Amino acid sequence: MDEALIRSLTPGVLAVLVRRGADFAAAEDAVQEALVELVRAGQDTPCPGGPAGTAPSVRDPKGWLITVAWRKFLDQARADAARHRREGRVEEEPAPGPAASVDDTLQLYFLCAHPSLTPSSAVALTLRAVGGLTTRQIAQAYLVPEATMAQRISRAKRTVSGARFDRPGDVATVLRVLYLVFNEGYSGDVDLAAEAIRLTRQLAAAIDHPEVAGLLALMLLHHARRAARTAPDGSLVPLAEQDRGRWDTALIAEGVRILQAALARDRLGAFQAQAAVAALHADAPTAAETDWVQIVEWYDELVRLTDSPVVRLNRAVAVGEADGPRAGLAALAALDAALPRHTAAAAYLHERDGDLATAARLYAEAAHKAPNLAERDHLTRQAARLNARR
Template structure:
């Protein structure tokens, strides 16, 4: 049984049912029943029109469930007559499902979970494991999300920017459990890019590919974080970098700059540098200036301070940092880095230790603790033992 085929067909089948009048939760249940039926029947011979078969079976499952529910007799009268089995429409409705799962009425966490469930075809257990929460908790989150979007009609254009933010949230979760969410986000973004001609969709895909290309070099054999400047660039995925840069260049040529294209341009400059010392920091600062103009995000300004520190010297970086709220995530770590480059090892060590206490995860906390210890060792080297 080709489970990848079933996953690829599921979003389109689900969208057909919703368009025919099924509410989201009931449609999703019917599609799952149809998938179970496919797993039972298809090993003996897969139908020629697999999508059409799934649509027909799922619609029958929905009608059966509707007729069996006496509380829905009134709505049953409004349900379309069952269509005759046959080839499914060639219209691809999956794009509308992206919009539905990223509906503004959903919280970001719910939108991510629903996207992975409905568009990605992941099981509730897989999503729960990826987010390190109990399966029952994730099931409740997905159920609430389904109820929220039930009744939302698929007859209006959705917000592409919201869909992209949801996909980027998925990507940034990275890897945990038996689901590689970064790879899943890239797959879903590729799928979206095939359905919508939008430079920001291309920009997000390029950004994901460029970040993902460095994945193998981000951690050492003991699991510790390896900073970008210290990574073995020979371990970077050059094919993914080339693809990402090619997609980005095509998007930028359309002269409709957006934040994901600007972020991808920064990632491309890092990926294109043969060594850390050859990084074009001046151009990176210029791209951060574009990002600030587009988003006015404090986090973008924080990252810009690092780039300014590289391009114009640590004092310039500290001056840019001084204008930002010290409560920003990673503000203390950036200050520590810039103070070290400025030569104040005492202050830098103190700030690294402080940043370690604020770190959001163990890997980052361990990295910052090691940085503090390294500077303390430089400040107070142990005396060599006397010669015998």
């Protein structure tokens, strides 16, 4: 069975075991053992109707994995004296039957985004349990030792082991976790942006929610610009300077279509509003033709929905484009100067206003505060460019 199929089946199998009463860690161990048994069968083309220990029927590989994994769990439960009470609850083995519905996988999303988990733990557990990535792949993506990531995932599993599927999950929390995954971008041999899109597509297929669609649209619209975001030497290319011919028009068209369908439901949320801003950028043939007035209106909606200081910062820059740099600086002055990228935004608006000396000084100051090397190098070059013009 190929890796892609295993990754698509594993979350659903794991979710079924957890729903039946297995704690998270024990369920995952049982699923892994079932997968090992499948590999040992040594058959790429499954033979139908075999007993446990043979390859599954091609008609229902998920059902076979559920049956074998559940038996593995029961065997371990019976062998462990400390689990006598649980054994009484699970002694009757369910008939193999058809595989469970997608709702089980949906519950797994909610479990991995449990409110008792830190954001970093929720992201790691989501990638492990729902995404099917190995601990090594996740560690490489986060540039941490594999042992460190293994400990993080282990703690997350222990945290959620007592959680049961007895109440509706928090969709907003799941979406925040997926957006965190998306923003990690690419590192190591795992493309987390693409992985986040895959998982969000899966979630959108399982749940009819306009904000799920809004997040998917936002991811697609941002991902469409990916190839144009960096120069051949790896340096950042600002949105206004990007080669729009390198944008992925198919992703843009899909994102806009999904967004329009979500907005038509008249249940506006923050991800839909952010996607609307991204769509307006994507719709402009050139940077000069960007509809900044409408973008400011969408930021007004975002402020109403979230009252986020970061949104207010982005709105100030948009106001500077729509109404002139001094209007943007006035909006920026009302915000806390300690906000991330506040100094960089001030530098940009001062440059637009013609105050090159102040802009150069602020670009250099912003470079020292930059959260990553690429952004620091970009801001340093901006400062050098303006100093050379003075």
